[in-house]
Amino acid sequence: xxxAMIVAVAGLVATGTFLVTSRSLSRIVLGFALLGHAAxxxxxxxxGRAGEPPIVDGDTDGDTANPLPQxxxxxxxxxxxxxxxxVLSLARRQQALTGDDLVEDDVEDRxxxxxxxxxxxALDETREIExxxxxxxxxx
Amino acid sequence: VSAVVGLCVxxxxxxxxxxLGVRRWAVLRDVLTLAxxxxxxxxAVALLVEVERNGTVVLRVGDWAPDLGIVLVADLFAAxxxxxxxxxxxVVELFAIGQRRTPSGADPSVVSPMLLVLAGGVSLAIxxxxxxxxxxxxELILVSSYVLLTHxxxxxxxxxxxxxxxxxxxxxxxxxxxxxxxxxxxGTVNMAVLAExxxxxxxxxxxxxxxxxxxxxxxxxxxxxxxxxxxxxxxTAPTTITAVFAxxxxxxxxxxxxxFFTLMDLDELGPLLLVIAGLTMIVGVAGxxxxxxxxxxxxxxxxxQIGYMIMGLGLFTVAGVAGSVLxxxxxxxxxxxxxxxxxxxxxxxxxxxxxKVGGLATSKPVIAVLFALPALSLAGLPPFSxxxxxxxxxxxxxxxxxxxxxxxSLIGSLLTLLSMTKIWLGAFWGEVTPSxxxxxxxxxxxxxxxxxxxxxxxxxxxxxVAGPLWDVSxxxxxxxxxxxxxxxxxxx
Numbered sequence: 234x235x236x237a238m239i240v241a242v243a244g245l246v247a248t249g250t251f252l253v254t255s256r257s258l259s260r261i262v263l264g265f266a267l268l269g270h271a272a273x274x275x276x277x278x279x280x281g282r283a284g285e286p287p288i289v290d291g292d293t294d295g296d297t298a299n300p301l302p303q304x305x306x307x308x309x310x311x312x313x314x315x316x317x318x319x320v321l322s323l324a325r326r327q328q329a330l331t332g333d334d335l336v337e338d339d340v341e342d343r344x345x346x347x348x349x350x351x352x353x354x355a356l357d358e359t360r361e362i363e364x365x366x367x368x369x370x371x372x373x
Numbered sequence: 374v375s376a377v378v379g380l381c382v383x384x385x386x387x388x389x390x391x392x393l394g395v396r397r398w399a400v401l402r403d404v405l406t407l408a409x410x411x412x413x414x415x416x417a418v419a420l421l422v423e424v425e426r427n428g429t430v431v432l433r434v435g436d437w438a439p440d441l442g443i444v445l446v447a448d449l450f451a452a453x454x455x456x457x458x459x460x461x462x463x464v465v466e467l468f469a470i471g472q473r474r475t476p477s478g479a480d481p482s483v484v485s486p487m488l489l490v491l492a493g494g495v496s497l498a499i500x501x502x503x504x505x506x507x508x509x510x511x512e513l514i515l516v517s518s519y520v521l522l523t524h525x526x527x528x529x530x531x532x533x534x535x536x537x538x539x540x541x542x543x544x545x546x547x548x549x550x551x552x553x554x555x556x557x558x559x560g561t562v563n564m565a566v567l568a569e570x571x572x573x574x575x576x577x578x579x580x581x582x583x584x585x586x587x588x589x590x591x592x593x594x595x596x597x598x599x600x601x602x603x604x605x606x607x608x609t610a611p612t613t614i615t616a617v618f619a620x621x622x623x624x625x626x627x628x629x630x631x632x633f634f635t636l637m638d639l640d641e642l643g644p645l646l647l648v649i650a651g652l653t654m655i656v657g658v659a660g661x662x663x664x665x666x667x668x669x670x671x672x673x674x675x676x677x678q679i680g681y682m683i684m685g686l687g688l689f690t691v692a693g694v695a696g697s698v699l700x701x702x703x704x705x706x707x708x709x710x711x712x713x714x715x716x717x718x719x720x721x722x723x724x725x726x727x728x729k730v731g732g733l734a735t736s737k738p739v740i741a742v743l744f745a746l747p748a749l750s751l752a753g754l755p756p757f758s759x760x761x762x763x764x765x766x767x768x769x770x771x772x773x774x775x776x777x778x779x780x781x782s783l784i785g786s787l788l789t790l791l792s793m794t795k796i797w798l799g800a801f802w803g804e805v806t807p808s809x810x811x812x813x814x815x816x817x818x819x820x821x822x823x824x825x826x827x828x829x830x831x832x833x834x835x836x837x838v839a840g841p842l843w844d845v846s847x848x849x850x851x852x853x854x855x856x857x858x859x860x861x862x863x864x865x
Contacts, residue, residue: 265542265543268543269549271550272546272550273549275549275550275553278557302553308509323523327531330531336535
């Protein structure tokens with residue numbers, strides 16, 4: 234496996250993963266496109282050098298490449314193409330609903346955040362009441 | 374006979390194209406969908422009988438040599454799970470036909486063809502004998518699940534759908550990298566050839582590949598700590614969809630995990646699997662205790678129960694794996710029917726929040742029965758199927774001397790019971806809340822209740838035939854752990 238392939242896969246995976254972790258769905262789509270390319274290059278690299286076809290008893294030329302990883306890559310490309318379209322349509326729908334394409338917090342996260350705020354609010358309230366008890370004359 | 378194996382995959386996929394074409398003619402569409410799923414279920418039963426009597430059936434697609442072309446392999450484990458999966462989709466489709474007239478119902482012109490695609494993908498994932506076809510099968514399942522989850526386009530569905538799609542796309546990409554790694558290391562993606570060549574690899578490579586696929590399949594199966602997408606996305610979908618997701622999708626992840634780990638003989642990862650299993654059980658059930666909505670509680674239980682199946686696999690003994698197989702067979706119908714019962718509550722009351730629902734035990738005794746029986750089974754009380762399955766796992770754990778995981782699993786069971794009690798107290802006892810059902814949809818309620826009733830009968834049947842089922846599970850587990858037999862049968 235040539236170093237160029239490894240560097241290409243590493244670069245694509247790094248950039249793709251960075252984009253996938255962002256909030257905006259259009260960036261995530263780009264990230265998955267890059268990750269998909271990285272996976273396809275990795276599949277091609279896994280076939281080894283040209284000249285090692287897995288065809289049994291075949292009289293093949295010395296520079297024939299292994300066709301199996303290419304068949305696998307092609308299938309993977311078609312699937313990732315379809316899924317890219319689906320994610321884009323999802324982004325379009327989110328934009329129609331909320332005006333942007335950001336991935337929102339899930340229910341549990343929001344609930345934990347809100348209980349945290351409530352506790353703070355409750356704490357502030359008790360402090361106010363306590364202050365009132367300490368100094369009943371001077372209410373505001 | 375081997376043609377039957379191919380039909381189980383091809384028939385639902387072909388039918389989905391036809392159903393998509395005739396989706397506007399409601400009666401024709403429903404009849405075609407039900408007939409297809411009934412046929413697939415019948416074929417699966419015939420296949421199970423054949424495999425049980427005469428051993429593994431192998432189909433070489435296009436008659437290629439097995440190490441070059443695609444093979445479909447129906448061994449006892451595959452045939453058993455295929456029967457349960459096909460029957461589950463059949464019942465859910467029946468429920469969907471009833472539910473489409475209610476306000477929360479999903480659009481049947483989308484659900485029918487997509488359920489058929491899902492069925493084809495599930496059959497392919499169960500039967501396939503090579504790693505790349507497994508990837509394609511997962512994509513089939515996932516693409517149809519994306520559509521089923523988001524097709525109504527509500528704000529909550531789009532929000533949770535985004536998380537669901539992104540997580541699963543990432544796992545699929547990792548799967549593709551995994552295929553590349555395996556191919557680079559061994560020069561094959563056929564699982565039988567792989568099983569021969571895998572033990573010759575350096576030990577570190579074996580563990581590395583094992584861990585890689587643990588992450589890939591673990592995300593699909595929603596094990597700790599890769600489960601957080603599940604309780605968020607499942608409750609937002611219409612009941613029909615949630616029921617089939619909860620019953621099947623994660624279980625296919627577990628199925629593949631069992632298949633891959635036994636075939637590659639990755640028993641050095643057993644202790645790690647046991648730790649993951651224990652954490653999944655406890656974290657899942659603890660999450661359920663904190664919830665106050667029927668569908669959300671049940672979604673956390675999906676996670677918790679996955680832990681039990683991983684526990685049996687982690688033991689890497691015949692008894693342990695047999696326990697996992699039995700638990701899978703028990704869990705698919707029970708989980709589905711619990712969500713169907715949850716859906717009945719939601720359709721009757723217009724909500725599944727525990728605070729707003731009450732007194733169903735007096736106002737809707739049918740729903741109460743449909744919920745109570747599988748709930749007791751889920752908690753593992755005798756004489757239900759959950760008890761049989763959990764007993765098998767506990768015995769296997771004690772026999773292997775893994776006392777910690779046995780204790781954790783029993784604690785998990787107690788907490789499950791506690792959480793089922795919470796639903797019961799909240800929804801079935803207390804003040805009666807008025808029903809929100811318009812009189813016009815009584816007939817659809819009847820269809821839905823009878824579909825759920827059939828499923829409950831199925832779960833009870835699992836307990837009745839527990840003896841023979843245990844024998845079959847044990848034989849399936851022996852086959853799974855005897856890798857040489859799989860290799861000879863597939864490569865011939």
